[in-house]
Amino acid sequence: MQEIAIAVHGGAGTIDPSAMTAEKEATYKSALSLAVRRGHGVLAAGGSSLDAVEAAVRVLEDSPLFNAGRGSVFTAEGKHEMDAAVMRGSDLHAGAVAGVQNVRNPVRLARLVMEQSGHVLISGRGAFEFAYRHKLPLEDDAYFFDQLRHDQWEQVKGSTQVRLDHSTGEKKFGTVGAVALDMHGDLASATSTGGMTNKRWGRIGDSPVPGAGTYANNETCAISCTGNGEAFLRAVAAHDVHALMAYKGLSLQEAVRLVVHEKLPPLDGEGGLIAVDRQGRVVLDFNCTGMYRAKIDGGGEEVAIFR
Numbered sequence: 538m539q540e541i542a543i544a545v546h547g548g549a550g551t552i553d554p555s556a557m558t559a560e561k562e563a564t565y566k567s568a569l570s571l572a573v574r575r576g577h578g579v580l581a582a583g584g585s586s587l588d589a590v591e592a593a594v595r596v597l598e599d600s601p602l603f604n605a606g607r608g609s610v611f612t613a614e615g616k617h618e619m620d621a622a623v624m625r626g627s628d629l630h631a632g633a634v635a636g637v638q639n640v641r642n643p644v645r646l647a648r649l650v651m652e653q654s655g656h657v658l659i660s661g662r663g664a665f666e667f668a669y670r671h672k673l674p675l676e677d678d679a680y681f682f683d684q685l686r687h688d689q690w691e692q693v694k695g696s697t698q699v700r701l702d703h704s705t706g707e708k709k710f711g712t713v714g715a716v717a718l719d720m721h722g723d724l725a726s727a728t729s730t731g732g733m734t735n736k737r738w739g740r741i742g743d744s745p746v747p748g749a750g751t752y753a754n755n756e757t758c759a760i761s762c763t764g765n766g767e768a769f770l771r772a773v774a775a776h777d778v779h780a781l782m783a784y785k786g787l788s789l790q791e792a793v794r795l796v797v798h799e800k801l802p803p804l805d806g807e808g809g810l811i812a813v814d815r816q817g818r819v820v821l822d823f824n825c826t827g828m829y830r831a832k833i834d835g836g837g838e839e840v841a842i843f844r
């Protein structure tokens with residue numbers, strides 16, 4: 538039988554180890570562990586990789602610790618506009634939402650877009666209406682309020698400064714994602730984010746764009762990225778990992794290393810990505826001080842933040 542494997546991330550950036558208390562670290566790690574186990578449970582029961590990544594990401598969206606779903610950052614107008622995507626490696630189907638408000642689980646909505654809309658990417662008001670029509674759980678603005686993220690926003694509010702949720706020292710961290718290989722040999726990925734603090738004009742990052750922040754292809758691998766979205770978009774980062782494997786014959790590890798450490802840095806692409814290939818090999822790599830991450834593969838469970 539095919540080996541199963543899953544990995545999750547909760548964002549990457551300049552995480553200051555001295556600002557991380559043992560208690561805080563334990564809180565983050567237990568949330569990551571819960572998410573990766575939830576996804577692994579789906580895989581172990583014979584479920585699909587798509588079900589597994591959705592289940593894992595929902596756990597992280599429901600946690601206020603991460604910049605996705607409940608913990609999403611504030612836009613320049615003091616709102617929460619979320620982006621999410623899912624992609625299935627067996628047939629290259631993808632679904633995504635951008636700039637959607639008041640939806641409890643944007644990853645669920647992204648999947649519904651893939652399965653029921655006939656489209657790939659739906660934005661803003663239309664995405665909300667689609668969620669409403671399909672009776673997805675909605676939440677009022679208060680559900681998304683978080684004091685720490687509000688303080689983060691207060692520091693840059695009224696300015697043109699746009700901030701990555703990560704790379705802010707003491708502050709909370711990031712975007713979430715998951716990649717998985719199921720026992721049928723199918724790969725899938727999912728990514729969900731509140732984007733960047735103080736973003737304006739309906740800014741959309743890499744996370745909901747297939748090939749940029751999210752990609753899965755049974756020929757090669759499944760990828761979910763986190764970091765400075767503008768750079769990941771310009772690098773078409775997730776698809777580039779796939780292309781290096783498919784066209785150049787690189788291993789997953791080599792392809793990820795090239796993208797994360799050589800292609801992204803000249804574009805100011807601070808961040809990292811998680812990936813799994815069709816043999817169930819997991820690679821978690823980043824070019825900054827830390828990435829919240831966890832995996833369960835043939836080697837067991839691993840949860841880490843720093844290198």
Ligand code: ASP
Nearest residue numbers: 711712732742763764766
């Ligand atoms: N990539 C996300 C974005 O630019 C942010 C992040 O990963 O923290 O929207």
